Amino acid sequence: MAWERSQVVVQQICAGSPDAEHELAERFLPRVRAFLGARTGNADWVEELTQETVLAAICALRAGRLRQGEALEAFILGIARNRLAEAFRQLERTRTEPLPEDNETGRFSSPSVAPEWVLAARKEMADLGETDRRILWLLLAEGARPREVGAIVGMSEDSVRQRKSRLLRRLAGKLGVPPVTTKTPGTTLGRTPV
Amino acid sequence: MTCKQVEEQDILEGYLHNRLAREVRDEFEEHYFVCETCFTQLQTMRAAVPVLAAMPPPPTPIKQDRWWMYFGAIAAAAAILVAIFGVRPRGMDVKAPPSGATVASAPTAERKILPLGEIEPPPFPTAVFRGDSTTAHPAALLTGASLYRARSWSAAAAAFKEVERRDPGAPIAVHFYAISLLLDNKVTDAIAAFDRVIGVGEASPYLEEARCYRAQALVLAGRLEDARAELERTIALRGDYEDKARALLARL
Numbered sequence: 001m002a003w004e005r006s007q008v009v010v011q012q013i014c015a016g017s018p019d020a021e022h023e024l025a026e027r028f029l030p031r032v033r034a035f036l037g038a039r040t041g042n043a044d045w046v047e048e049l050t051q052e053t054v055l056a057a058i059c060a061l062r063a064g065r066l067r068q069g070e071a072l073e074a075f076i077l078g079i080a081r082n083r084l085a086e087a088f089r090q091l092e093r094t095r096t097e098p099l100p101e102d103n104e105t106g107r108f109s110s111p112s113v114a115p116e117w118v119l120a121a122r123k124e125m126a127d128l129g130e131t132d133r134r135i136l137w138l139l140l141a142e143g144a145r146p147r148e149v150g151a152i153v154g155m156s157e158d159s160v161r162q163r164k165s166r167l168l169r170r171l172a173g174k175l176g177v178p179p180v181t182t183k184t185p186g187t188t189l190g191r192t193p194v
Numbered sequence: 195m196t197c198k199q200v201e202e203q204d205i206l207e208g209y210l211h212n213r214l215a216r217e218v219r220d221e222f223e224e225h226y227f228v229c230e231t232c233f234t235q236l237q238t239m240r241a242a243v244p245v246l247a248a249m250p251p252p253p254t255p256i257k258q259d260r261w262w263m264y265f266g267a268i269a270a271a272a273a274i275l276v277a278i279f280g281v282r283p284r285g286m287d288v289k290a291p292p293s294g295a296t297v298a299s300a301p302t303a304e305r306k307i308l309p310l311g312e313i314e315p316p317p318f319p320t321a322v323f324r325g326d327s328t329t330a331h332p333a334a335l336l337t338g339a340s341l342y343r344a345r346s347w348s349a350a351a352a353a354f355k356e357v358e359r360r361d362p363g364a365p366i367a368v369h370f371y372a373i374s375l376l377l378d379n380k381v382t383d384a385i386a387a388f389d390r391v392i393g394v395g396e397a398s399p400y401l402e403e404a405r406c407y408r409a410q411a412l413v414l415a416g417r418l419e420d421a422r423a424e425l426e427r428t429i430a431l432r433g434d435y436e437d438k439a440r441a442l443l444a445r446l
Contacts, residue, residue, distance in 0.1 A: 125246065136242065
């Protein structure tokens with residue numbers, strides 16, 4: 001379901017409301033960050049391009065460039081994709097060594113996760129039963145597929161999926177919605193003068 | 195894309211591990227920009243991954259439906275009975291090993307140079323679990339890897355052999371088959387398996403490791419001259435095993 005407040009927020013940004021810009025940034029910073037983190041894994045790039053994307057989105061909305069009927073989410077994702085593509089082009093222009101073949105992969109170090117979430121997740125993992133921890137470890141840390149995990153822990157593929165969903169829901173409930181951060185927590189572009 | 199598809203097709207894990215097709219990945223990104231539930235799940239996973247990755251591999255339960263697990267356990271129990279009490283189940287005759295014997299019979303002196311317990315298994319590459327495997331049977335390989343990490347050498351060797359049977363020449367399977375045999379004290383077979391890894395030459399990512407471990411197998415087999423030569427070849431590769439090979443060579 002699309003964000004219910006998107007139309008109102010867009011109108012308010014057009015009208016120059018800093019609060020609306022702040023609200024938009026709060027909503028989309030984590031999404032843009034997750035997208036860029038998955039595409040590059042380079043923490044410096046992620047943070048820089050996240051800020052640039054949301055800033056560009058706010059500028060575009062202020063200028064009324066969101067077309068009638070165009071979804072706000074797709075609009076912002078489009079900006080993020082363009083920024084990322086431009087960053088890769090720029091890197092290619094300035095490179096002195098060949099780029100890896102697939103430079104759109106998370107082959108660099110993962111962007112940092114807020115330390116408080118890591119601590120909370122560590123506590124939750126420690127409290128999990130052995131089988132549950134093994135399932136999550138195989139799925140998330142080792143990248144095994146449910147079929148492969150099932151073969152190891154002696155469960156059907158569907159049981160592994162169900163167990164994983166239940167564990168993640170429980171974990172999400174304990175953690176809240178974990179923001180994958182930000183080197184400078186609290187920074188939003190909605191209040192940045194442009 | 196719908197939330198149901200995300201769940202049924204393991205899209206979240208595929209996204210985290212970068213194994214989605216480009217179109218699916220793009221669709222999923224469009225989806226989570228809109229969908230609160232899937233975005234929450236994605237963020238939860240992203241928080242959990244570094245924690246899990248920093249954890250040691252959880253031990254593997256011995257309850258898998260694999261014939262070799264039961265066979266291995268029964269064989270081990272029988273061996274212990276024979277060793278302790280000299281008792282053998284009826285019909286279980288002690289026979290000389292067939293030609294190409296699998297059990298090592300190294301002289302005691304060589305065993306003192308390098309006790310089997312001193313041989314440290316190399317880590318199993320985690321890239322295999324992320325879809326970088328060169329074998330067409332990742333599930334079987336994963337089972338072998340899991341047994342290997344649990345140090346169930348006999349069962350791991352059986353699993354890797356099965357991978358190799360299905361996918362002849364899979365370098366990772368042959369190499370870890372050889373390592374598992376060595377740690378299971380089946381030195382002669384281990385040497386033969388290492389020969390197959392080394393036979394691939396520079397193209398094998400396991401060449402240096404195989405040479406170093408083959409040298410250790412040769413020591414256990416009492417073939418000290420061959421072991422020295424193999425260690426020198428390991429050193430000549432100037433890789434990660436150079437120091438280890440030098441240290442072992444000094445002991446011979």
